[in-house]
Amino acid sequence: MASQTFPEVFISPSVASTDKEVAKELLPLLRVYKDGSVERLLGSPVVPPSSPDPETGVSTKDITISTHPNISARIYLPNLPQTNANDKKLPILVYFHGGGFCLESAFSFLDHRYLNRLASETGVLAVSVEYRLAPESPLPAAYDDSWAALQWVANHSGLEQVLVQQEPWLVSHGDFGRLYIGGDSAGANIVHNVALRAGTESESLPCNVKIHGAFLAHPYFWGSKPIGSEPKEGFENALERLVWDFAYPSASWGIDNLMINPVSGGGAPSLAGLGCSRMLVCVAGKDRLRERGVWYYEAVKESGWKGEVELFEVEEEDHAFHIYNIDSHNANVMIKRLASFLV
Template identity: 45%
Template structure:
């Protein structure tokens, strides 16, 4: 009986599935509490957006020098292949602290549902619920005082890496299709975006999304009509030269430029870098932070 329970039915890049239905992930996610960064002065705190389904976020507030100044909002969606990582992990906590300081922006980092506990499309739905929660503060009467007091809702930026960048795309399409009253999404930043592209990655995403449209599912292969609806004027895409997703990311970039969207696309590529593998204090990681921040400061 024990050998039957431990028999593997499917194995993917990030997890394996046993014949009895258990899912074993290949990476365990650590979490750290919110804090105040001693170097930058960026404060962070956690907020509950929805108790059921459970959606929360970590908000980062840069050091305030002028209380009357309104700050842009970076709405960030972490990567992790739709099944790993967290807005509360050490890597993303540090990343968002750096981005909030560099861009002088309020960052809202979303903690969304992950496979297998909550299969796709939970990640898309939770992220939309979080964006709607941010929107609820545009009247200055929301539940979070930082957003009520300091946020500039005419300068909202969507940002994410890998699977998070994929979710950003879907949010931008939704904003462009149905609107987000009281909020202006000024731009979107995609870091090493995931859109499948290989049989391995396509099969993994399709497995995590029981109700799907196959490899041409519009969330996996955005059609021209969706690209034309992006609800922002500017897009910045970061590529890593040795990323296994580099080719499909270029496909997305080319299709966006060919579409009827009409906005501007900026591309930054880092040589000799793999998918999301970068030293936090390394030169290329710092360059990414600076260019990310500069993109937000342009508005």
């Protein structure tokens, strides 16, 4: 595709009837028809869970978090030594996938492969959230679903809590003193907004659970004016802006909404209120979103936030390279950096 901000390795052929009328398009990502149907032109295929994965030994299964609205997840359990398989407590990672809020899935091939590798390398118990996508469910649906999923996970830490859908892997193996959130691209944007929400007095997590750390890999932030080395020509019609307008057409302040422009957006709260103790911001040198990621890192560092924030850059790579080219040397370097953070 022309922009390298949301690259995909699978291109779906058009299967829609030629006599259907197009209502709107967000090319090269998707097309909406007047009958309400949506054709996603890019993405990777949905794959089933595997127990265990033949390459990593990680076991996976799909779980239901909520039916109103529909929120589900794929949970990843690393291969545990038999000597302590029943009492080993693992860090918990609640993960939010990328795709511009309108593509991909927690059950897609790319994310399944990536989370298998990440769980294997880091030894975390990962919960990859299947949030609702735009345009069928415009933002803030994805934010609300992600927050609800994090609350559901946190509820498992209270033995007195009685859950309708209790997940035994979380109860048996989850260490709620080491709860992390993480995501890539749009998922990293969700991480920021969830962390801010967790830092407010009225929105704290159940059972007094705290977010120990958060990683934002190649975060999707944008604004109405270019910063740093961002190209000024064509900026107003950049895909990054069109994606946001498509996913959240009712957003106050538009592309300067605080959820997409956390540094200088309209009415943006102080980043000092982030509800986690540690943060890792990852950027890639050839990524169109690099400047925003560095800008965000600097803003967090200077905000008065009491936590520890780090920046990690792979200069010669592009957006989400560690997901698309997972067997490359630099992807291995990236995953090992995440592993050193998720301890």
